[in-house]
Amino acid sequence: DQQVKQNSPSLSVQEGRISILNCDYTNSMFDYFLWYKKYPAEGPTFLISISSIKDKNEDGRFTVFLNKSAKHLSLHIVPSQPGDSAVYFCAASAKEVTGGGNKLTFGTGTQLKVEL
Amino acid sequence: EAQVTQNPRYLITVTGKKLTVTCSQNMNHEYMSWYRQDPGLGLRQIYYSMNVEVTDKGDVPEGYKVSRKEKRNFPLILESPSPNQTSLYFCASSPAWVRSYEQYFGPGTRLTVT
Numbered sequence: 001d002q003q004v005k006q007n008s009p010s011l012s013v014q015e016g017r018i019s020i021l022n023c024d025y026t027n028s029m030f031d032y033f034l035w036y037k038k039y040p041a042e043g044p045t046f047l048i049s050i051s052s053i054k055d056k057n058e059d060g061r062f063t064v065f066l067n068k069s070a071k072h073l074s075l076h077i078v079p080s081q082p083g084d085s086a087v088y089f090c091a092a093s094a095k096e097v098t099g100g101g102n103k104l105t106f107g108t109g110t111q112l113k114v115e116l
Numbered sequence: 117e118a119q120v121t122q123n124p125r126y127l128i129t130v131t132g133k134k135l136t137v138t139c140s141q142n143m144n145h146e147y148m149s150w151y152r153q154d155p156g157l158g159l160r161q162i163y164y165s166m167n168v169e170v171t172d173k174g175d176v177p178e179g180y181k182v183s184r185k186e187k188r189n190f191p192l193i194l195e196s197p198s199p200n201q202t203s204l205y206f207c208a209s210s211p212a213w214v215r216s217y218e219q220y221f222g223p224g225t226r227l228t229v230t
Contacts, residue, residue: 002157046220109158
């Protein structure tokens, strides 16, 4: 059961335009969401996050939007640059009922290609 | 340089031959975790550790063991590897188990079990 879904395995965008990457989740207990970027032969690196008490978080060219009622979040990259070409993973976290933990549930990733 | 290191980066082995993948972080992080990445499944957590001598299962712990004897190291042990453990493995660390802290990932270990 894939609790975090990224339905687009790939996306191609022209340099300078907006990239929109989408993510849907099913677990209503998720209350913290993150985006990670991954280049080939490297580990994922943190990009931006959002708490469920917000509906938008912005960091430079990157903005994450959260629609709790639709259980949907999106990452906007404006303007897109060739260096943004990477795999983007959406991840979600839920407060554990017992103990602690910082478990992340990841989506399957979207390969973004920014073309010149 | 602050980093998470993993060794080896690539490993081809045979079914049943015990192996260990090492993970080390130099950031004095309390929290460490192991994930595996498989096509169409994203990254799935195997085990995590909130501090020295404190470990717990993630989503897919079967066939794996871990230990946390020192804060900086979190090795992943496959006692009897099988072909279904062929995967890309990532170690990650975080300053604390508080969810608002980002996780820092190592470069990955590609394991093939024949």
